[in-house]
Amino acid sequence: MTQGLMIAAPASGSGKTTVMLGLARALCRSGQRVQCFKSGPDYIDPAFHRAATGRASFNLDSWAMGAGRIGELLAKGADADIALAEGSMGLHDGVAVPGALGTGASADVALLAGWPVVLVIDASGQAQTAGAVAMGMAAYRPGIRVAGVVLNKVASPRHEALLRAGMEPAGIAVFGALPRDAGIGLPERHLGLVQAGEHSELPRFLDRAANLITAHLDVAGMVAAAGSTPLRGEGEPITPPGQRIALAQDAAFTFTYPHLLDGWRAAGAEILPFSPLADQGPDSTADVCWLPGGYPELHAGRIAAAGGFAEALRRFAATRPVHGECGGYMVMGAGLEAADGSRHAMVGLLGLETSFAKRRMHLGYRRAVLGAGIPGHEAGAVLAGHEFHYASILHQPDAPLATVCDAAGASVAETGSRRGHATGTFFHLIEGAS
Structure with missing residues (x-):
């Protein structure tokens, strides 16, 4: 090594x-x-x-x-x-x-x-x-x-x-x-x-x-002074969320772990990037759409004005899975309140309303047991992830996605949510096993 x-x-x-x-x-x-x-x-x-x-x-x-x-x-x-x-x-x-x-x-x-x-x-x-x-x-x-x-x-x-x-x-x-x-x-x-x-x-x-x-x-x-200890092995194969993955990638959607992207590609999946900030929608030939976290609060006005992106994502979600993590989850919701108190309409695949005007830090490891499947993981899968954001939930009317606890086993209120083909979580997936 x-x-x-x-x-x-x-x-x-x-x-x-x-x-x-x-x-x-x-x-x-x-x-x-x-x-x-x-x-x-x-x-x-x-x-x-x-x-x-x-x-x-x-x-x-x-x-x-x-x-x-x-x-x-x-x-x-x-x-x-x-x-x-x-x-x-x-x-x-x-x-x-x-x-x-x-x-x-x-x-x-x-x-x-x-x-x-x-x-x-x-x-x-x-x-x-x-x-x-x-x-x-x-x-x-x-x-x-x-x-x-x-x-x-x-x-x-x-x-x-x-x-x-x-x-x-x-x-x-x-x-x-x-x-x-x-x-x-x-x-x-x-x-x-x-x-x-x-x-x-x-x-x-x-x-x-x-x-x-x-x-x-x-x-x-x-x-x-450098040194090492032999440590070899292979983790469980990383199951990609789909064969052709439309992945949001721009200044508002950047938080993806490199090992997951590598794992998706190693499994033969193709990643098709698109930019919501450029008013682009997911590739129509993709079989799943993934919205990673990032800084939607810094670009809320541009995202709200990206009508082409919103309409394309809604059409996509009518027949195929869309999953969002943290910032991506917020964009999938109904609205986002910026730090100055102004509300910006989001895509509306979920009923989630979030606010950065009422800042509260959410930070820590998360272990989730899925109550319903997400792309790449079936219901009942146990996922390990991490949550870090300052958004507050104003309204979350949809069915919870998972039972979530922190590293000490204490229950966490941010369960994620689901509606139709749309799912989202506040935590970022690191590792998962069914």
């Missing part, structure tokens, strides 16, 4: 994305083939990884995926020179009740793959204490090996000297220090980074990040 590293941190906002992207780009510029992965249920970061390396990046999820699926995905990097995985939140952060292989923590993935950890520490407001933080992170869970740290947001040479002094008794290597005023960062919105496809300056950012990493960090030392 390809040698790799887990780029992690004690907490979100520490700078691991900048280190991840800069290191990946720098290694690619030096002629190496880099395979990226993302720990956990994130559909934004893999697109940045792909932009940095030219290769698809895949999610590895210890709560939702079994060892076979993770082994299968790791094998996608078999021809790479090095694998880099970006952690989520803090290294040891996960849910309270384990799932398939663990709690969803980045540490789970590092242990499964045998990847040493490069710990990115935001050194703002501390000096030698950073050594205690690194020591605690390394000792907290048996088997985790912290190969070294990257010190981020370092204020001065004196600050760096104190930080390095703190790492000495911890016995942890320092791969380098990034200045506090590096002037590099990516814009964010409520679900994370602004999407890769919306950045006209993304190539320039990636090269600046690579320049920063090569100027301040021991890239060769990090590569030399």
Whole structure:
């Protein structure tokens, strides 16, 4: 298996994305083939990884995926020179009740793959204490090996000297220090980074990040620290929702997991993209339509005005299945209230009314038992997924689609709904078994 590293941190906002992207780009510029992965249920970061390396990046999820699926995905990097995985939140952060292989923590993935950890520490407001933080992170869970740290947001040479002094008794290597005023960062919105496809300056950012990493960090030392553990296997075949899949794809519909799209194609399905924002409807020769999540609230006016899309989707749904996830589910509903309180009529395949004027965060893993089938999964199937949005339900008059609980087994009110050939859920499917 390809040698790799887990780029992690004690907490979100520490700078691991900048280190991840800069290191990946720098290694690619030096002629190496880099395979990226993302720990956990994130559909934004893999697109940045792909932009940095030219290769698809895949999610590895210890709560939702079994060892076979993770082994299968790791094998996608078999021809790479090095694998880099970006952690989520803090290294040891996960849910309270384990799932398939663990709690969803980045540490789970590092242990499964045998990847040493490069710990990115935001050194703002501390000096030698950073050594205690690194020591605690390394000792907290048996088997985790912290190969070294990257010190981020370092204020001065004196600050760096104190930080390095703190790492000495911890016995942890320092791969380098990034200045506090590096002037590099990516814009964010409520679900994370602004999407890769919306950045006209993304190539320039990636090269600046690579320049920063090569100027301040021991890239060769990090590569030399990479490691792995053989983990082979195959997950259950991913059943595509149909043979010819009309897939909404544009700035409002972007949240699809790469491993699912790969699985659909591996099963022989054909994906037929279309753009609702361009007033396009699903291909009339498709046998199923899939509306992924995204940012419908940012484009509600354009979606409401896309009469051609709405009419084509209604015609399609009269005879064939249409399924929506999160944002796609909201667009299938009757109406969406924007943050300013204005209501926009949606397609009306379902009676769902949602609002972003009454914001409430919904976040976490979901396990669902389908009460009725959806494309690719029959009634009774157990699905593992993840929900993350800020919409509130104003009205949901249709029959519930599933019985849904969170990672701890507590019942979740967002059951999804169904009407005729239309089905939708607030959670994004990660893995499923009938």
